[in-house]
Every structure is written in C-alpha cells, then in structure tokens.
Amino acid sequence: MATPSEECFMQNPLVIWIDTFRETNAPPIQYKDISTGIFLTNVMSQIEAQSVHSKVNTNISDVNARIQNWDNLIKNIKAYYKEVLQQILIMRLPNVQTICRDPEKDPSFEELKKALLLVLGCAVQCERKEHFIEKIKTLDIKVQHAIVDHIKEVTDDTQSVLPINPTEQLDSYVEKTLNHLNKLIIERDELAETVLELKQEQEFYQSQIEGKSSLTAVSPEKHHLVVELADCKAKVRKLRQELEEKIELLSDVMDELDDTKSQLGKIKTEVSIMLPCLHTSIYIV
Template identity: 40%
Template sequence: MENEIFTPLLEQFMTSPLVTWVKTFGPLAAGNGTNLDEYVALVDGVFLNQVMLQINPKLESQRVNKKVNNDASLRMHNLSILVRQIKFYYQETLQQLIMMSLPNVLIIGKNPFSEQGTEEVKKLLLLLLGCAVQCQKKEEFIERIQGLDFDTKAAVAAHIQEVTHNQENVFDLQWMEVTDMSQEDIEPLLKNMALHLKRLIDERDEHSEGGKD
C-alpha cells in the first residue's frame, strides 16, 4: 500500500525544510510511523492545529476531529479550522493581510497524495512558519530553528523572508500608522497595493464570467 501511494515526490516532500521545521514542535504520527504515516498525520490537520495552539495559546477552542481515518470531509473540516485561525492571527494579532492565495483545503482534503496536494500543504506550513517567528514565543521557536543543520536552517530562513519581507505574499498594515514615511518608502507600497487591487478585480471578473456559463 505504501509503495503504491508514497511516491518519490512525497518522499522528497517529507525531507523538505518546512516539514523538518514543523517537526520541531513534536513528533508526527507519535514518532514511530513510516513516512506515509507521518504525511497522513500532517494532512489530517490534527497535529498542525496543535502547532497553531502552541503559537497562539489564546485560540478559541474549536472541535478538531482526532480520528480522520482517510475521510476527506473530516480532513477538510480540520484544515478549514486551521486556515481560519492562521488568517485571523495574521490580521488581528500581527496586523498583516495574507495576499497570497490561501491553502486550498479542498485539494488537500480530496487529493492529499497529488503534487497539487503537497503544494497546498507547503503553503500551509509557510504561513504557519510566519506565525511562529512573529508570535510572543518567537525566541523559543527561533532557537529551535537554530538547532537544525546548516542547509535546513538557511532554507527555513529564506522561507521566513517570503512571509515577513515579501509584500506580495503578506502585506503589513502597520505602515498606515507611520506618519513620517518618506516618498521612497511609500511608492513601492502604493505600487504593490495597485497590483494587488488589479489582481483582485481580475479574479472577481473571472468568477462572475464563470458564473454566467
């Protein structure tokens, strides 16, 4: 069964820097599972919701299904809770807007072993990483990253840049409160906003045209 489902793509994904990083929060599949067991533990959303709770202990408790048993609807339920919590944390606590498309829980839920599925899980881990390195316990979480091997640490640092310094992925709202920004600082921000606005309008029009068919 494992050989049929667990492709080299998934094997590679389980050794990627983001998966290595998220394991610093605790062992996947109780620490004694195969790569397949660990991947299933990742996509089922139970472990990742626990990670989010470590990042934000003030989270309102929402019922996560502990036993998914390869049920796509239960998996999507767990992941939907997680995505909502992540979006809320960026917006309300970090004062940031997630500009990149949110992880597609439908794809992960129904096709977790596909290439698309792993891409969406990667997005989920990336956004979780952004929460971890900006939360109140960031020193503790960054210290864990420092304990990783050099190459992994460097790759995780590059991922951190993606969600903390790239306004196309995550847009910082706090600049609006700054009154002494120079023209040089304001111009790229306004350009970014205009590009995002155009993208949103294009997407809106595309959906409305699709709805007419």
C-alpha cells in the same frame, strides 16, 4: 507504505522544521499527520493557544472530517495574521478542497507547503519567537538557510503579506496597496468567469444525463456523464471557494486603502497649515 512523492515531500525543509514541534521522544511525524490538519492545528496552539478557536477532529473517517479541520485551521491562521500580527494575507491561500480530496497527489503537496509557510510566519513573529528560532538553529545548516528564505517570503515579501499599519512612506504604501488591489480585481474577474463557464458545463452534463434517463443504470455512456458531472461540480466548488476568498481579501485591502488615504489626507492638511507658520517663523528670525 509512503509513495515516492510523499517521501520527497517529507524531506522538504518546511516539513523538517515543523517536525521540531512534536513532543520529546515522540516518533517522527507522518504525512497523514500533516494532511489531516491535526498536527498543524496542534502547532498553532503551541504558537498561541488562543489562536485555535475550535476543537480539532481527530477521528478522520472521511473527506468531510478533513475539510472541517482544514477550514478551521485556515480561518485561525488568517485571523492570527490579521488580529495579532496586523497583516493582511495577499498570497493565494492553501486550497482546502485539493488538500482534502486528493491528499496523495502533487497539487496537494504544493498546497500543504503554502500552509506550512503560513504557520512558519506565525511562529517567527509570535511572542515566543525566540524559542522557535532557537529550534530552527538546531537544524542542518542547509535546512536553516532554506527556512530563512521562507521566512522572508512571509515577512519581507510584499507579494505575500501587507502590513495593516504602514511601516514606510504613506505614498509608497498606497502605491503598493493599489497594485495589490488591481491584481486582486483581475484574479477575481478571472475566477468569476471560470466559475460561470464551469457552471454552464455542469448544466450541459446535467441535461445530457436527464435526456438519457431511459438508459440502463449500468450504461457506460450514462456512467461517463455522471463522472464528468461530478468532476465539474467539484471544480465549481473549488473555484467558488477561491472566488469568495478573493472577494473577502479585496474588501480588506480596500478598507485598508481607504484608511491609509484618510491618514495621508490628514497629514497633507496638517502640513499645508504648518507651512505658512514655518515660513513666518523663518522670516521673523
């Protein structure tokens, strides 16, 4: 039976929208269809068959199977934005560990909304966008308005995406890119510091457990330390994943900034060469 939190999540406009991808006469999607990553992988294959590069695991027997599905799904989404839509995702990506290890807790619902938002961005910018937009028009008017606002988040909002090919003045584009770069550097440094603190905490719990090795296996004190250590290790894994993603994103943005600066330099050089000729032409006329 669904929890109140699950029921609330399933009424979210993004969930109502993603339900339009189910086959005709198929029953409405369930929370587990989304949380396992199976349904969203199917949606991505409908958006672009070639965007799904690995087979989805439909036999979800443990958390590792869910993690595998979500790892592949997020990689496919990132690749689609970068290679097909020519956009770099700036927003913080859905946390796979949170979704897969605590699928029925509130933080997981928030991470799933991020995933749905990213899939929405793919759908309304792909070659079949007219088809998917028509489906949006069949929804309740309030849901439509909410979906339109979400579309703006992943198409117009420079806090979420950054186009690889600038669609505005290069000076303005460079300024925005530098702002993103500074933000990413700060986030990277904060994550690195947190990982270090948790690593030290993990080592402390490990030393405490080893120091109490003479305690019986059922000792409450030792059991508490083991639980704390396991929790600490999970946090370290989660933050290391985020740190790796930030470093990768930082590298992409820096590469794009270098390319844009190069383009800007070439344009300025061309302008400086053309100006004297232009002045001469005006003088002759």
